[in-house]
Amino acid sequence: MFDQNRPSTQNLNRAEYLDKVLGCWTGKNIGGTLGTPMEGKRDIFNVTFYTQDQKGVPAPNDDLDLQLVWLQAVEEHGAEHITERLLGEYWMGHIIGPWNEYGVGKVNISNGLVPPLSGAVNNDQWKNSNGAWIRSEVWACMFPGSPDEAASYAWMDACVDHADDGIYAELFTASVEAAAFVESDIRKLIEIGLTKIPADCRVARSVKLACSEYDAKHDFVDARNAIVKENEDLGWFQAPANIGFTILGLLYGEGDFGKTVCAAVNCGDDTDCTGATAGAILGIIKGRSGIPKEWIEPIGETIKTVAINPFKLDVPKTLQELTDRVARVAFETWVRNPTLIPISDAPTAIDDAYRAKLLSSGAVAKRLWQRSSMILRYPLPYGCFNIQYVDGPIAKPGEPLRIKLWLNRLVLDDKSVHCRWELPEGWTAEPGCEVAMLAHHGNEVVKEVILIPGEFGGAYEYVLLEITLAGRFNPEYITVPFQLTGCVQNDHRQNTQDHWDARNRLSARRASRPL
Known part of the structure; x- marks a missing residue:
């Protein structure tokens, strides 16, 4: 073997x-x-x-x-x-x-x-x-x-x-x-x-x-x-x-x-x-x-x-x-x-x-x-596309969010990569919805985009990002999730302590019972 x-x-x-x-x-x-x-x-x-x-x-x-x-x-x-x-x-x-x-x-x-x-x-x-x-x-x-x-x-x-x-x-x-x-x-x-x-x-x-x-x-x-x-x-x-x-x-x-x-x-x-x-x-x-x-x-x-x-x-x-x-x-x-x-x-x-x-x-x-928990990695046929939520994925309408984009693990070399955001109605991007970068093998080029969210249609928005490699006619698509601020509440700590307190009280009562 x-x-x-x-x-x-x-x-x-x-x-x-x-x-x-x-x-x-x-x-x-x-x-x-x-x-x-x-x-x-x-x-x-x-x-x-x-x-x-x-x-x-x-x-x-x-x-x-x-x-x-x-x-x-x-x-x-x-x-x-x-x-x-x-x-x-x-x-x-x-x-x-x-x-x-x-x-x-x-x-x-x-x-x-x-x-x-x-x-x-x-x-x-x-x-x-x-x-x-x-x-x-x-x-x-x-x-x-x-x-x-x-x-x-x-x-x-x-x-x-x-x-x-x-x-x-x-x-x-x-x-x-x-x-x-x-x-x-x-x-x-x-x-x-x-x-x-x-x-x-x-x-x-x-x-x-x-x-x-x-x-x-x-x-x-x-x-x-x-x-x-x-x-x-x-x-x-x-x-x-x-x-x-x-x-x-x-x-x-x-x-x-x-x-x-x-x-x-x-x-x-x-x-x-x-x-x-x-x-x-x-x-x-x-x-x-x-x-x-x-x-x-x-x-x-x-x-x-x-x-x-x-x-x-x-x-x-x-x-x-x-x-x-x-x-x-x-x-x-x-x-x-x-x-x-x-x-x-x-x-x-x-x-x-x-x-x-x-x-x-x-x-x-x-x-x-040093690895960030705010970076999503999307494998593509010719490399790995990375999206970093500099300000996190929780968004509030009207408040800018910085997003960094780059391509690494590139199979090819010296290729232009074109990215286009398909934003929901009311959302905007600076400097614009389209950005291009020159990708090099072993040399990451990072582009920063500022997204300004509009209203959310629900608790989450899944923004489509189109990625096209120069010389290719078929684009790749990935969805980038955002969560509306204030829509998720998490009070697990008290719930958990209540659970253990109740379990321990039950155990004590069982132990005190005569056989």
């Missing part, structure tokens, strides 16, 4: 790789099941093992089952063909979970605000939340030892329903998890993750605070409270604090699997997420063979889903089946991408130069965190 004799100074032993992938999914199931009863609670806990009898079955957890959708997308299209728009369509077709940012992303896509707009628009309350970083393991397992590659796919994944720190959080976890296939030192892994996100973002601040609390030998509860205080302006169910809790678990757990997942969960808040990610990271480091059996036996080997439509998706029944499918994709991807670390029967060999490279931010990471 692939050439094991291709020259490389690096290598991952196949058996070790498979053990680590299985360890990842096992740790994910364990941590998620451990944290499920505490999810949404703001208390500090003191759990040391499962608090529920699972009877050999794990708790259903969207942290894992959302990744099954991405796996099928890669299986059906190949990793090289994955885009944020394609993942958005798989999201619409397979994911039924309506919660918070998941629901916002689906509504936005339904209204034409496709990824990455879907994660940034109408989403101020949840764009920095936890729904993305909890589903990063699939990219790490597909690109073991290659954190930049994993982070690139994590960006496309996260932007479907997140922006800003919601995206940075997944860049961080995907990078840490991918690096964990070749690096076992927790502090070095944290350092690698920090090189892949902006140094001043909220996720980075929480990670650094967790490290400083641990280095100062502060009590675990005091460290947890420091993370809460640092992020109290963001509120609960937000990525910066919960990433911080996950790091506290990894640090204060000091390499012990049980202590690690319990410490992450004991911080409270989004406990199934923090426990699951801490378990997955340690599962990669230790491999399935290094996870204590007493943590595996109570939940068994199956996969239970909660947020996906099982009738339209090929859901693996066991962790081993999931491992085999992910590994098959990783092998096939390596064949097509010679920059990736080979996976073969030879012993694992990672040299010092490669390890040092993992700690470098590099061009890929910087390009990712």
Whole structure:
């Protein structure tokens, strides 16, 4: 299936790789099941093992089952063909979970605000939340030892329903998890993750605070409270604090699997997420063979889903089946991408130069965190047409909106591209409805247009843009969506808190009833 004799100074032993992938999914199931009863609670806990009898079955957890959708997308299209728009369509077709940012992303896509707009628009309350970083393991397992590659796919994944720190959080976890296939030192892994996100973002601040609390030998509860205080302006169910809790678990757990997942969960808040990610990271480091059996036996080997439509998706029944499918994709991807670390029967060999490279931010990471959630990319037969909403896609009649246009990934060279806006009645454009640009291979020419909206016919207007390449008689057409200001209201934060408060009251009443 692939050439094991291709020259490389690096290598991952196949058996070790498979053990680590299985360890990842096992740790994910364990941590998620451990944290499920505490999810949404703001208390500090003191759990040391499962608090529920699972009877050999794990708790259903969207942290894992959302990744099954991405796996099928890669299986059906190949990793090289994955885009944020394609993942958005798989999201619409397979994911039924309506919660918070998941629901916002689906509504936005339904209204034409496709990824990455879907994660940034109408989403101020949840764009920095936890729904993305909890589903990063699939990219790490597909690109073991290659954190930049994993982070690139994590960006496309996260932007479907997140922006800003919601995206940075997944860049961080995907990078840490991918690096964990070749690096076992927790502090070095944290350092690698920090090189892949902006140094001043909220996720980075929480990670650094967790490290400083641990280095100062502060009590675990005091460290947890420091993370809460640092992020109290963001509120609960937000990525910066919960990433911080996950790091506290990894640090204060000091390499012990049980202590690690319990410490992450004991911080409270989004406990199934923090426990699951801490378990997955340690599962990669230790491999399935290094996870204590007493943590595996109570939940068994199956996969239970909660947020996906099982009738339209090929859901693996066991962790081993999931491992085999992910590994098959990783092998096939390596064949097509010679920059990736080979996976073969030879012993694992990672040299010092490669390890040092993992700690470098590099061009890929910087390009990712500078990537705008306000740029739509439209593939054309001869290149990729880009539209940037400088002022965002939410419009008010009479107020100008700056739009930037450019063409890149051009197959041809030195070609004039003619663009013409077909504006709704009452809309105007400056300097006019038509603009021409000279497109060069590898040299982007950006044109700025100012649209002045008129009245909207409804909540949305879909403005037609005609694009014609010089020498071609057939134009290409794309629609550019705009949303009328004030037409969408989103009060999910209070609704969500009401939900968790009601659920916790119900749980307390059940616990108080005599048997």
